[in-house]
Amino acid sequence: MSAQSLNISALHLGETEQKILHVAVRLLQEDEFACQLLGDSDCTGHIVVLDMDSDAAAETLQKLRSSQIKILLADEQRSDRNLVSLAKPVHVETLRFVLGKVCKQLMLHLQKTYDEIVQPAEFSQPTEIASEVNDAEDDYEEEESSLLLVMLEARDQKKCVKIEEEGMPTIYIDGNKSTIASEMDYEHVLEVGLHNNEHHLHKSEFGEKDVDTAADDISLSSLDNFLWELTLKSSENILPDDIDLDTPIKLKAWPNFTRHGFHPDNFKIAALLARQPNSQRNLIEATGLGEEVISRFINSCYAVGLIEVQNDENPVEVPEKRQISEERSGLFRRLAMKLGIA
Amino acid sequence: MNMVNDKIIFTGPVGAGKTTAISSISDTPPVSTDVACSGEERAIKDTTTVAMDYSYIELDNGRRIHLYGTPGQQRFDFMWDVLTNNGLGLVLLINNNNPDPVGQMEFYLDAFADFIRKTGVVIGITQVGISDNATLADYQSKLMERQQIYPLFEIDGRSKQDVRIMIHALLAVLST
Ligand SMILES: Nc1nc2c(ncn2[C@@H]2O[C@H](COP(=O)(O)OP(=O)(O)OP(=O)(O)O)[C@@H](O)[C@H]2O)c(=O)[nH]1
Numbered sequence: 001m002s003a004q005s006l007n008i009s010a011l012h013l014g015e016t017e018q019k020i021l022h023v024a025v026r027l028l029q030e031d032e033f034a035c036q037l038l039g040d041s042d043c044t045g046h047i048v049v050l051d052m053d054s055d056a057a058a059e060t061l062q063k064l065r066s067s068q069i070k071i072l073l074a075d076e077q078r079s080d081r082n083l084v085s086l087a088k089p090v091h092v093e094t095l096r097f098v099l100g101k102v103c104k105q106l107m108l109h110l111q112k113t114y115d116e117i118v119q120p121a122e123f124s125q126p127t128e129i130a131s132e133v134n135d136a137e138d139d140y141e142e143e144e145s146s147l148l149l150v151m152l153e154a155r156d157q158k159k160c161v162k163i164e165e166e167g168m169p170t171i172y173i174d175g176n177k178s179t180i181a182s183e184m185d186y187e188h189v190l191e192v193g194l195h196n197n198e199h200h201l202h203k204s205e206f207g208e209k210d211v212d213t214a215a216d217d218i219s220l221s222s223l224d225n226f227l228w229e230l231t232l233k234s235s236e237n238i239l240p241d242d243i244d245l246d247t248p249i250k251l252k253a254w255p256n257f258t259r260h261g262f263h264p265d266n267f268k269i270a271a272l273l274a275r276q277p278n279s280q281r282n283l284i285e286a287t288g289l290g291e292e293v294i295s296r297f298i299n300s301c302y303a304v305g306l307i308e309v310q311n312d313e314n315p316v317e318v319p320e321k322r323q324i325s326e327e328r329s330g331l332f333r334r335l336a337m338k339l340g341i342a
Numbered sequence: 343m344n345m346v347n348d349k350i351i352f353t354g355p356v357g358a359g360k361t362t363a364i365s366s367i368s369d370t371p372p373v374s375t376d377v378a379c380s381g382e383e384r385a386i387k388d389t390t391t392v393a394m395d396y397s398y399i400e401l402d403n404g405r406r407i408h409l410y411g412t413p414g415q416q417r418f419d420f421m422w423d424v425l426t427n428n429g430l431g432l433v434l435l436i437n438n439n440n441p442d443p444v445g446q447m448e449f450y451l452d453a454f455a456d457f458i459r460k461t462g463v464v465i466g467i468t469q470v471g472i473s474d475n476a477t478l479a480d481y482q483s484k485l486m487e488r489q490q491i492y493p494l495f496e497i498d499g500r501s502k503q504d505v506r507i508m509i510h511a512l513l514a515v516l517s518t
């Protein structure tokens with residue numbers, strides 16, 4: 001084993017979590033992290049991913065060495081030395097982010113102590129890596145938090161979060177029911193989301209019951225519809241690092257364009273993506289639209305869970321290219337004009 | 343150039359809003375073959391289209407886009423092939439207020455599969471606010487399951503703007 005190679009144990013994981021972990025590790029390997037998954041029930045990894053929902057998990061946790069970094073998948077949040085807990089259902093991106101942070105910290109640590117160590121159990125110094133990771137995550141939130149990111153996090157982690165600012169009616173986000181509520185009307189909440197930098201928003205979690213009580217006399221709307229519109233109007237980029245201009249992306253379904261969100265350009269992009277996976281760069285070329293228009297659309301689709309990275313392992317069939325005559329496209333243009341939508 | 347080829351077909355079950363949608367965007371009131379309903383359809387609505395709806399949109403160069411509505415009742419399904427022959431594309435309307443509307447969507451997508459493959463389709467769900475038989479997400483998941491990324495909208499067949507938006511999406515699909 002070289003100093004840079006990190007072993008990851010997967011213990012008591014269900015089939016889905018196992019797959020998610022596999023993908024997260026593979027993505028890390030593609031990013032040149034030297035890490036590998038150990039075989040079934042091998043608990044000697046530098047990092048141990050443990051599903052706490054299984055009965056035997058608590059006992060296993062007791063037996064692990066204090067120097068091993070534990071990533072617990074659990075509904076209940078716990079904190080301890082060298083321990084990170086992630087709410088279920090855990091997403092590939094979350095697991096990859098956390099594993100990436102842990103690997104980075106561990107590698108630095110391992111490099112320092114490589115000469116003295118033979119096994120991870122014999123770290124010369126007790127490590128506090130997991131708490132560093134937690135700190136790093138907190139910093140990240142402090143710096144980057146925006147209404148959009150808070151909403152995405154609430155939705156993905158099924159949390160109830162309220163956003164407050166002095167003098168502003170509270171915004172309630174219910175990640176379980178996928179709704180937002182506020183005494184402010186929809187347009188005002190949208191304005192807050194579009195001008196984060198003019199606000200000092202404070203977020204905190206609260207019980208689901210409060211949202212029901214609060215929602216009695218305030219307006220409710222669908223979180224997805226709101227996210228769709230906010231991302232379409234905002235220039236904030238929420239795409240994960242592995243989606244760049246050249247990444248082929250796939251549309252999972254035609255987005256629910258509400259009457260609010262309708263814009264002819266977006267139909268063009270959606271139609272192209274519906275036909276076959278495409279990179280943003282190709283879309284810019286094919287539509288003649290600006291990078292920002294394409295990017296906002298892709299961000300919106302990503303926000304409502306409709307974008308998937310097209311990887312080579314399961315290629316989708318590329319449909320035959322449709323031949324459209326000059327005459328046909330002229331006809332379509334005229335019809336669009338007549339209907340007042342060109 | 344065969345002018346009669348420039349046609350858009352509206353299809354869907356009884357009471358989906360085909361006649362209504364065609365009237366809301368056409369230049370002339372549709373030539374309808376609506377008659378008083380009899381039998382089971384009477385429970386759904388007063389009149390039904392027995393042969394087809396026909397109307398048109400005249401473009402600035404005088405050329406016409408013909409709009410055809412298929413009769414909703416399935417005993418007229420022999421008309422479907424004739425009507426779609428050489429058509430530009432399909433508008434499928436589904437009334438959310440019918441029992442099993444998602445199943446109806448599947449039925450029509452299968453029945454018109456060949457035509458859709460050659461051209462394109464847009465799906466409009468009407469009367470969504472009236473019943474909660476299905477939500478837009480239910481239609482969307484069914485389409486995802488079938489791996490069909492078709493434009494899907496919640497519309498009011500009586501709204502010109504809604505029907506225009508649908509036609510626009512259809513044109514976007516047909517142009518790519
Ligand atoms: N509430 C509501 N009513 C609608 C909507 N679209 C159409 N309608 C009404 O529904 C009824 C049926 O619409 P039609 O246009 O006759 O339906 P059709 O698809 O032509 O029906 P068939 O000819 O029998 O196949 C009419 O009374 C319309 O006014 C809608 O989106 N919402």
Ligand SMILES: [Mg+2]
Binds near residue numbers: 360376390391
């Ligand atoms: Mg009719």
